[in-house]
Amino acid sequence: MNRSTRKGVGRVVLAATLTTLTAGAAAAQAARVELDTVRAGRFDTGRMWTFEYAPTEYFSQTYGFQATPQWFERARLAALRIPGCSASFVSPNGLVVTNHHCARGAIVNVQRPGENLLDDGFYARSLSEERRIPNYHVDQLIAIEDVSDEVFRALDRATTDEQRVVLRQQAFESIGQRLRRRHAQGGATTRVEIVPLYHGGRYSAYVFRRFTDVRLVVAPELQLGFFGGDPDNFTYPRYALDFAFYRVYDEAGRPVQPSHYFRFSPTGVKEGDAVFVIGNPGPTSRLLSVAQTEFHRDVQVPALVGFLETRLAAMQEFYDHHRAEAEAVNLRNRMFSLSNSLKASSGRLQALNDPVILAKRQDAERAFRQALAAKPELRQRWGQVHERIAELQREKREYARQFGAFARLSDASAEAATLRRALLAAGLLQARQAGAPADTLAAIRQRLLRVGDAPRHLELHLLAARLQDFRRYLGAEDALTRAALQGREPEAAAQALLQASVFADSARTAQALAAGTPPADDPALRLAQLVLPAHAQYQQAFGRLAAREAELNEQLGRARFAAYGTQTPPDATSSPRITDGVVKGYEYNGTDAPYKTTFFGMYDRYHAFGDGTDWDLPPRWETLPAGLDLNTPLNFVSTADTYGGNSGSPAVTKELELVGLNFDRNLEGLSRDYIYLPERGRNIMVDVRAIREALDDVYDADRIVRELNTGRLYETES
Numbered sequence: 001m002n003r004s005t006r007k008g009v010g011r012v013v014l015a016a017t018l019t020t021l022t023a024g025a026a027a028a029q030a031a032r033v034e035l036d037t038v039r040a041g042r043f044d045t046g047r048m049w050t051f052e053y054a055p056t057e058y059f060s061q062t063y064g065f066q067a068t069p070q071w072f073e074r075a076r077l078a079a080l081r082i083p084g085c086s087a088s089f090v091s092p093n094g095l096v097v098t099n100h101h102c103a104r105g106a107i108v109n110v111q112r113p114g115e116n117l118l119d120d121g122f123y124a125r126s127l128s129e130e131r132r133i134p135n136y137h138v139d140q141l142i143a144i145e146d147v148s149d150e151v152f153r154a155l156d157r158a159t160t161d162e163q164r165v166v167l168r169q170q171a172f173e174s175i176g177q178r179l180r181r182r183h184a185q186g187g188a189t190t191r192v193e194i195v196p197l198y199h200g201g202r203y204s205a206y207v208f209r210r211f212t213d214v215r216l217v218v219a220p221e222l223q224l225g226f227f228g229g230d231p232d233n234f235t236y237p238r239y240a241l242d243f244a245f246y247r248v249y250d251e252a253g254r255p256v257q258p259s260h261y262f263r264f265s266p267t268g269v270k271e272g273d274a275v276f277v278i279g280n281p282g283p284t285s286r287l288l289s290v291a292q293t294e295f296h297r298d299v300q301v302p303a304l305v306g307f308l309e310t311r312l313a314a315m316q317e318f319y320d321h322h323r324a325e326a327e328a329v330n331l332r333n334r335m336f337s338l339s340n341s342l343k344a345s346s347g348r349l350q351a352l353n354d355p356v357i358l359a360k361r362q363d364a365e366r367a368f369r370q371a372l373a374a375k376p377e378l379r380q381r382w383g384q385v386h387e388r389i390a391e392l393q394r395e396k397r398e399y400a401r402q403f404g405a406f407a408r409l410s411d412a413s414a415e416a417a418t419l420r421r422a423l424l425a426a427g428l429l430q431a432r433q434a435g436a437p438a439d440t441l442a443a444i445r446q447r448l449l450r451v452g453d454a455p456r457h458l459e460l461h462l463l464a465a466r467l468q469d470f471r472r473y474l475g476a477e478d479a480l481t482r483a484a485l486q487g488r489e490p491e492a493a494a495q496a497l498l499q500a501s502v503f504a505d506s507a508r509t510a511q512a513l514a515a516g517t518p519p520a521d522d523p524a525l526r527l528a529q530l531v532l533p534a535h536a537q538y539q540q541a542f543g544r545l546a547a548r549e550a551e552l553n554e555q556l557g558r559a560r561f562a563a564y565g566t567q568t569p570p571d572a573t574s575s576p577r578i579t580d581g582v583v584k585g586y587e588y589n590g591t592d593a594p595y596k597t598t599f600f601g602m603y604d605r606y607h608a609f610g611d612g613t614d615w616d617l618p619p620r621w622e623t624l625p626a627g628l629d630l631n632t633p634l635n636f637v638s639t640a641d642t643y644g645g646n647s648g649s650p651a652v653t654k655e656l657e658l659v660g661l662n663f664d665r666n667l668e669g670l671s672r673d674y675i676y677l678p679e680r681g682r683n684i685m686v687d688v689r690a691i692r693e694a695l696d697d698v699y700d701a702d703r704i705v706r707e708l709n710t711g712r713l714y715e716t717e718s
Contacts, residue, residue, distance in 0.1 A: 033356055040364035045286045045568050046676035047641040048577040050197065051076050052144045052204050053566040059580060063274045065654045074656055075578060077260040079278040079649075081139040081208070086279030087246070088650035090264060090658060093713040094248040094256035095217065095704070096138065097691075098648035099663045100225025103216070103244035106133040110216050118222040121618070123701050127255075127715040130215035130247055138214050138248050139191070140258075141576050143183055143207040147175050147194065151203040161547060175205050183207045187251040197570035199287060200550070201557020206575055211256065213249035218701055220244075220694065221618040227602065229614030230336050234343050234667050236593055236684050238635045239602035242663040243691050245704065255713060262650050262658035264708045268633060268689045269659045271595040273583045277640040277662050277683065279649025281572035285673050287560065288553075290358070290365050291390035293674060297352035299397060303404040303473075305349055308342040310468065311414040314461035325455040334413050344644070347670020357675050371563040382559035389552050396545050402538040404473035405480075409466075409535060416463035416494075417454050421503040422528035424448040425518050430532065445513065453506050456498070464494040483530050497524050574645055581640030586680050588668070596636040596687065599628065620698060627697040634690040636660060637682035643672050651685050660685030 049055045051072055059067035080087040085102035089095065104118065110131035111117045124130040154171035158164040176192040183190050189210040196203055219225075224241040232238055248256045269275065285296065315335050319326040326332065351357050369386060372378045410420050428444045454462070467490040470481045485493045501524035502508040512518045518525055560568065569577075585595040602617075603624070609615040624630075642649065642662050651660035662685050665672065669681030692708065695701040703714035 035355055035359045038356055038359035038363060040360045040367065043641075043678070044360055044364060044675050046284070046572075046672070047579045047581075048281055048284075048569050048572050048643075049579065050204070050570065050575075050577060051141070052146060053569075054578075055566075055580075059276075063580070063654060071656070072578070074260045075276065075278055075652065076141055076576065077258070078262050078656070079141075079576060081141070081280045081576065082648065083137070085645065085647045086649040086662075087138065088278070088648075088658065089248075089258045089261035090245075091261055091707050091713075092257055092711050093707065094258065095261075095707060096214075096246040096248055097650075097658075097661065098244055098246070099242045099661055099686075100219060100222070100244045101242055101663065102648045103219055103246070104222070104225075106136055106214075106216060106246075107219050107244070109134055109136075117219065119618070121221040121224075121699070122216060122219045123699050124215075124217050125703070125717050127713070130217050132213060132215045132249075133246070136212070136214045138211045138246070139208040140211070141206055142209050143179070145179065145205045145207075146202070147171075147205045148202045150175060151194070161551065164551070179205055179207050183209075185209060193575070195573050195575045196554075196557075197573065198557030198561050199571065200554030201559070201561045202570070204575075211248045211250075213251075213253065215247050215249065217245040217247050218695065218699065218704060220699070221621075223616055223618050224621065224694075227615065227617075228605070230339050231614055233340060234347070234665060234670065236588075236635075236637055236664075236666045236682060237597045237601065238664065238684055239597055239599075239605055240635065240663065240686065241690060241694055242686050243661055262652055262656060263711075264688050264692060265653060265657035265659045268687055269583045269636060269653070271583050271585065273659075274580065274654060275583060275638050275640055275651045275659060276578055276580050276653075277638075277642055277646065277649045277651045278576065278578045279642070279646040279662065280574050280576055281643035282574050282645035284572040284643055286675060287557070287568075287571050288674075289386055289389045289556065290361055291386070291393045292549075293352065293358070293361055295393045295396055296674075297349070297358075299400045299403055301345060301349045301352060303407045305342065305345050306404065306472075307407040307414075307469075308338055308345060310465045311462065312338045312342060314465050315414075315458065318455065318458040318461055322455060322457055326458075329455060329458075331458070338414060343667075344670055347667060348673045351671030351674050354671070357671065357677075360675065368560065368563065372559060375563075378559060378562055382555055382562075385552060385555045385559060389549070389556065392545060392549055392552065396542070396549075399538060399542050399545075401473045401475075402534070403542075405469050406531075406535050406538060407469070409531075414462065416459050416466060417451050417506075418459060418463055418498060418501060418503050418524055419466060419528065419531075421448055421451050421506075421509055422501065422522075422524035423532055424451070425503065425509075425525055426528040426532045429517070429529075449506070449510060449513070451506065451509075459504070460491070460494050460498060463497060464491040467493050480530050480534055484527055497527070501525070572643055572645070579641040581638040581678065581683070583636060583638045584682075585637065586668075586682060588666075588680070593637070593682075596633045598634050599630040599632055599690070599693075602634060603630065625698045629693060629697075632689050632693045633687040635684055636687055637666070637684055639678035639681070640683050641672070641676050641678075642669075642683040646683070658688055660687055661691075 054072040056067045078089050080089065080096060082098060082102060085098055087096050087098035090097045107117050107122065110133055151168065151171050154167040155164055158167050172194045175194060179192045180190050191208045191210050193206045194203055195206055220241055227240045228238060250256050312335060315331055319331055372383055410423055424444060424447055428441065428448065431441055431444060467484050470484050471490065474481050498504045501522050502512045502518060503524045583595050585593050605615040606617050642665060646662045649662040650658050651662060652658055662683050664684040666682045666684065671677060672681060692705060696705050703717050706714055
């Protein structure tokens with residue numbers, strides 16, 4: 001077993017569910033607070049500022065410098081977006097830095113036969129050794145235009161929901177064509193994205209220059225980038241060296257020369273310093289109405305948590321008793337992914353069940369309604385939007401049972417292959433009976449044949465989990481539940497299905513398809529023929545409600561913008577944002593978390609836990625490297641408002657010097673989907689001083705260190 005897979009997994013489920021244990025603390029806090037006295041804070045909806053509505057006055061007054069439009073432009077042009085993450089230019093020669101965990105797929109994709117770059121790390125000792133990453137890109141936001149009026153003029157002509165969809169798309173295409181022509185740059189790819197802000201209350205056109213020649217330059221070992229593994233995920237203090245370097249090349253194969261980049265700070269940060277984090281946070285839910293938030297609390301998030309808990313438990317059970325088979329199908333990485341989602345979702349659920357947080361949301365909504373009522377033109381147009389949204393949530397709750405029973409149905413990472421095959425087979429028969437064209441039937445058939453096999457015991461646990469979902473959410477007397485269980489317990493019913501169905505393995509499935517039509521009496525197929533129409537009916541009905549909700553959300557957003565303007569930042573949308581905060585420790589666990597950690601702490605964790613654990617060290621680190629200064633700051637925290645998608649985000653000073661790379665939040669920051677509370681929530685960053693120290697004294701990456709120090713391009717080490 002290699003070093004990246006031999007660390008303990010038994011604690012994955014435990015670590016993933018720890019966040020739910022703090023719900024009692026939230027209830028205890030609420031018991032000590034008069035909820036009627038709770039008031040919304042100015043920044044409860046966050047500080048994820050857009051560049052088109054840059055907070056120039058607020059930044060200048062709060063942090064004592066001139067935050068001019070030119071300052072924001074420099075910050076925007078130096079920051080970058082990469083698939084799923086954020087990054088930034090750090091030299092005038094196209095050198096880019098991001099997180100190691102953002103680069104893992106790229107690292108694997110440039111790996112050559114006989115190499116294991118995740119375990120061993122990578123360093124290109126010359127420019128010619130930098131390896132091009134296939135099918136990869138880096139986006140730079142080069143222009144922004146507010147196109148709200150143009151979109152609204154199109155939408156206001158619509159008389160039906162269907163017409164609104166068509167007119168919106170036509171407006172988007174027209175805007176995109178115009179802006180692509182205006183901002184075309186030689187052979188570079190120019191992309192235009194129309195981003196709805198305030199849930200459609202405003203629209204901005206974002207013009208990106210896309211670079212497609214991106215090459216890997218430096219990556220440490222996975223064990224350094226993910227030091228502490230899943231147990232340390234969403235926690236602090238942390239000791240992860242989570243960084244990687246790319247270089248971006250132009251169409252002629254030369255290193256890009258960006259007009260702006262972030263210089264590595266030589267001095268770093270100290271407690272109390274202001275930092276500005278620039279990145280692409282994923283969608284948040286802070287501007288939803290109280291009724292929508294309560295739907296999330298009562299239906300949506302509990303269903304997701306239930307799904308993740310049961311599937312992770314099924315995988316853990318299999319892993320504990322069939323370790324070799326689990327390693328063979330790379331189950332540990334799937335478990336890490338589910339565990340990460342479970343931790344985040346459990347934190348969201350904890351926040352939703354916190355009466356103080358809900359009271360703050362209720363107070364903010366009261367103030368919003370009062371602002372609408374105070375102006376006749378706003379009251380007349382949008383005065384009833386909250387009531388209409390609340391009524392829609394009541395309609396959505398009628399589908400709560402199906403929401404849980406069919407949660408993430410056919411998810412390739414966590415659904416039984418038998419059920420996935422049977423559902424595709426049922427869909428194939430349905431399409432054939434409906435007279436679907438041959439190419440459609442062939443596509444379904446190919447999808448069915450591509451479903452791979454899972455180890456038998458894992459398949460049993462996952463199938464039983466779905467059958468249990470039917471009983472848990474639909475009830476024991478529901479027709480679908482009765483058909484699924486046949487009077488048995490879920491595990492026994494799953495075992496019977498696996499024994500009798502041709503869809504239990506890929507070979508028998510292929511044989512059945514080759515013979516023409518799967519047996520009509522196949523038990524998994526019969527079950528799928530009940531599930532498929534029930535699921536489709538639910539999806540259609542819930543989809544209609546979701547479309548109505550999107551329209552109401554747009555009205556709510558327009559009302560909010562009319563009432564407050566840009567005082568309140570819009571919810572995150574996976575588009576570029578800048579957020580502000582200060583470097584600051586916090587109280588936790590009855591003690592204090594320092595604002596920074598050092599290499600001393602990393603070695604302390606290694607020696608405390610030992611080899612073969614999540615706190616193991618790669619070979620070149622096990623013996624203290626000569627010259628490594630253990631007092632170098634490794635990770636630090638701030639109050640900046642970050643979220644998923646901010647991984648790799650540059651943290652910069654007022655002088656736009658790079659001091660850190662955002663890579664995580666703490667447990668107390670998991671409420672940020674719904675509210676921003678900087679009292680204890682923190683974002684966690686790699687300190688650039690640790691990156692420079694590792695490059696210099698451990699990896700001997702002298703040409704990159706010199707480039708960071710001088711801005712000059714060095715083609716080789718000499």
